[in-house]
Amino acid sequence: MLDDGTRKSHSVAENTEFVSGFFKGIATKDSFAKLVKALYFVYFEMEKAFEETTDANVKALDYKELRRSKALEDDMAYYFGEDWKNVITPSAATEKYIDRIREVAKETPELLIAHQYTRYLGDLFGGQMMGGMATRSLELENGQGVKFYQFDEISSAKDFIEEWYTSLNSLEISPETKQAIVDEGNLVFRLNIDIFSELEGNAFGSFLRVAWASFKEKYLS
Template identity: 25%
Template sequence: MTITDTSQFSAQLRSVTQEDHHAAESSDFITTLMGGERSARDYTLLISQYHYIYEALEEEVRALASHPALTDIFDLHLERGAQIIKDLEVLLPMHDLEEIPAALPATEDYVAALRAAAADPARLVAHHYLRYLGDLSGGLAIGKLVSRHYSIPDEALNMWKFDAIEKPKLYKDAYREKLDIFGANPSHAEAVLDEAKRGFQWNKAIFEDLLRATSRKVPAAS
């Protein structure tokens, strides 16, 4: 893939991944979950898969956080792992689950991809962008939706809270500027674009696995 304007690399990244991003977020599992047609248990299973994803991502990011080219991007304040554990400590007992459900096959594939990406830090940047910019962009809305639809208590919605980031919009703008600088290196740009597309595809596969593993819970008509 040829980079034509590295000064706006972040905009190109968004454009190139738009189709895969839309395919992932329009997956039946996610649209029905956000539409109130599933259950709090299904939401718990989703957060359980995120546990494995963020555990892998954050271990690899911490190992590379001091890399000169990555230190500005790999902000450890973005980490979600501890927040996910807090949420699961509330959610699992609510659904008679004694331990975190096992990683689904697609989740295992994604985790393996995250581990492999650490060998080429530019590819890990793609996953960092995909996960955390997505969380900062849609997290507040997701938290409100699942709270309303499934009576998820506030103490189980830590995944979507970024207390260390006072102004998410300004933070995201600054993050994209850092991506523009990082993407000025053509080899970095190529790797990020390629891996980000794959990242959305792995996420879509996880949603498809979750769809197969759960049954839709349509609320009774009032």
């Protein structure tokens, strides 16, 4: 349901913008720190909404293994120091994103499913690859600064995603609500692109660094 709806509405330009945005994010350590900071605010607000909602469908899809706030807190300490809570503030695009989460949680909580789907499944599906690219591009210490991408309680991403989809498809949701969730998922996709757009960095340069690091690891080590 959601996958078909979001894929059909995402243009090639939007998908390219999303991918190039991630490469901008790993262009420099400072840029990646800003990206992780934005994700911290987003996930804090998302997971607060999941805890507080009484919507049964959202609760059914709220697997604790997916929670990212604790991992992001570790990453915050790595990039901003132990006093990170007193030195970070959300960017304009991040504020817009978390305002939307608050609005949905208050007025149409069933649409939180779109936020679960768009962020969690994307992170789980591509997390290992993205975390690895960030580690190589920025020459991070092994496992440091990329805890967000590590799902230690999930042994098989493929099996977990299939289980999550089974739970999703078993929910009793009206056609109108399904379409509203798809529409919300597309909005969330754009909100993520807006966060990437704020980052400074050379996407192509990041891509080359990742490619070179992979080549050295495979052929020269």
